[in-house]
Amino acid sequence: MADPTPAPRPPRIAVSAPGEATAEEIAAAEAVGRLLAERGCVLVCGGLGGAMAAACRGAKEAGGRTIGILPGYDEKAANPWVDDVICTGLGQARNAVVAATGQALIAVSGGYGTLSEIALGLRLGRPVVLLGGWAATLDSAEGRAAMPHVPRIATSPADAVEQALAALARG
Amino acid sequence: MADPTPAPRPPRIAVSAPGEATAEEIAAAEAVGRLLAERGCVLVCGGLGGAMAAACRGAKEAGGRTIGILPGYDEKAANPWVDDVICTGLGQARNAVVAATGQALIAVSGGYGTLSEIALGLRLGRPVVLLGGWAATLDSAEGRAAMPHVPRIATSPADAVEQALAALARG
C-alpha cells in the first residue's frame, strides 16, 4: 500500500491562450507552459488547440502536468498534451471555471475569450499577469484606477511565470 | 380563452451594471433602463442592487419589463424592480448567461464583472455598446485590431440605446 499521506498540491496556474492565435501568441504560450512545468506547476487551460495546445505541449516537454477544461462534452476535442480532461458542456461559461481553477492566471492572447478570463480572474481576486495580448490595452490609468485588483504586466514568458508565482507566494 | 397566437417577442437588451457603482454609473444605468422600456425592450441584468437596481427601477418607471439573472439560489437577493427572477446558483459564471440572454449588451460600469460580460458578449457575437466605464480603455487601436466584433462607444444613454437597437435591426 502506498503512503496515503497527501503531499501538498503543486500550484495550479491557468494560461489563457486561444484556439486561433498569432505565431507570437503560440510561441509565448509554449514558453509559459514549459517554464510553469519547470517550476513544478500544474497548467490549467481551455484544453483545445492553437495556443492552448502549445501551452500544454510546452508543459509536457518539460515533464509537467496539464488540465484541459473543455467547453463541450466530447473529450476528442482536447489537444493530445492534456493529461486531465474536464468535460463541462458549459460553452463559454467554462471560462469562469478556468479562471477560478487557476490560483493565478497568465494571459497571452488578445482575444475576447481571454479578456473574459482576465476579467473573471480579477473579479474572483486571482492574480492575473498579462503577457502581450491585452497588456497594452489594460495597462492604462483608466483601467487601473479604483480597482481592488489590477492586472500585472509581464515583459517575457519568464517574467510572467515569476510574477504569477510571486503573487501566489505573497498569498 | 385568450388568443394563443404568439406575438413577436420584444427585444431583450442586457445592461451590465454593477452592485457597487459610482453615482455617474447609477444615473446612466437608470436612464438606460428607462429608455429601453420606452422603446419596448425587455431589460436583462444581474438582478442585484446598486446600478442593477437603478436600471430596473428606470425600466419599471417607464412601464417596462425586467429580468434579473442572479448568481445565487435565493430570490431575496433580487432588487424589487426585477419582474422575472432567474436563480442560477452559478456564481460568476452567471455573467455568461446575462451576456448570452441579451440580444445586445449595454455596459455602463468600469468593474471586472462588467468587463467579463463585455468580453463574453463580444465572444458570442452579440453587439456591445460601451457608455462610460470601459469605453475609454477599450476604445483603442490595440483593442480594435483584428477582431471580428468590436465594442461600440456611446456618448449618452440615448445614444447607447439607439446603437444597441440599430445593431439588432441590422441583424
Added chain:
Amino acid sequence: MADPTPAPRPPRIAVSAPGEATAEEIAAAEAVGRLLAERGCVLVCGGLGGAMAAACRGAKEAGGRTIGILPGYDEKAANPWVDDVICTGLGQARNAVVAATGQALIAVSGGYGTLSEIALGLRLGRPVVLLGGWAATLDSAEGRAAMPHVPRIATSPADAVEQALAALARG
C-alpha cells in the same frame, strides 16, 4: 410616469417536461401549464419543443406568462409560446437553473432530463410534485427513507398544481 412601487412577484413554478414526450405527457404538460396560468403563476421550463411547448401553450392560452431556459445560445430554439427566453449555453447544466428558478417543480415526464431536475430541485430544498413519469419509480419506501425532502405524488394536473401551491404557501 408609471407607479414604480413593485407589486409582489407571482409564484414561479417550474414544469419539467421533455422535448420527446408521450401523448400522455404532452396532455399533462399542457393542462399543468393552463392551470398554473389560471392560478396566476409564471411557468418556468426548458423552453424547447414537445411537452415544454405544450406546457407553454397551455399557459399562454390561459393568459399566463412563460420563461424558457434554453441549453444553447440561439433563441430560435425556443418554442413560440415562451415569453422570456433565457439563453444559457450551459448544455445539460441548464437543468440546474430550471430547478433553482422554480419555487416549486412539477415533473410530468419519465426521462432522464426530468429525473435530473427532480433530483436537483429536491437537493435545493424546492418542493417537487410528480405527475406520472417518475412517480411510480420514486414513490417507494427506499426512495423516501432518510431524506429531508421527498417528492409529492399527484393524481391529476389539478392535484399537481394544488400541491405545488400549497407547498409554497407553507413556505
Added chain:
Amino acid sequence: MADPTPAPRPPRIAVSAPGEATAEEIAAAEAVGRLLAERGCVLVCGGLGGAMAAACRGAKEAGGRTIGILPGYDEKAANPWVDDVICTGLGQARNAVVAATGQALIAVSGGYGTLSEIALGLRLGRPVVLLGGWAATLDSAEGRAAMPHVPRIATSPADAVEQALAALARG
C-alpha cells in the same frame, strides 16, 4: 527534454459519493476508489468530504490519481486526497460537470445529489453503474422501459468497477 509524445489517457471514472454518507456508503466508496486505482483509472468526484473523501483516499492508497470538482471557489474545501482541484463556483450545476467528465459513473449513494449525477450521466449517454444507494429504486420495470440508456446494477465494489470498465471497452 522529456518525450512529449502523449501516451493514451487513462480512463476517467466518476464516483458519485456524498458528503453525508452512511458507513456502508463510506466503505463502498473507499473500495471503489481503491479498485479503480488498481485498474489504472483516474477517479473523478465532487471533491468534498464524507464518501467523496473516502473514494479519494482509497484511490490514493492504491497509488492512483484523483480529480475533485468543487461546487465553490475555495480549494480549501477539497479533501486532502484530491490531486487536481477544479474550482467551479457553479453550485449544484457542478454535478453536470462531474457526470460529463467521467467516461462512466459509479453511484454509491442514495442522496439527491447522486440521483442528479445518475440522471445527468444517463442523459449524456455515459454508462452508469449503481452500487447500493439508488439501485433498489431505479432497478424497476418502470424505470427501465423505453430508455435508450439504463443504469447497470452492481452487487459489489469489484462488480461495479468491472461493469464500468466493460462498458467503456465496448465503446
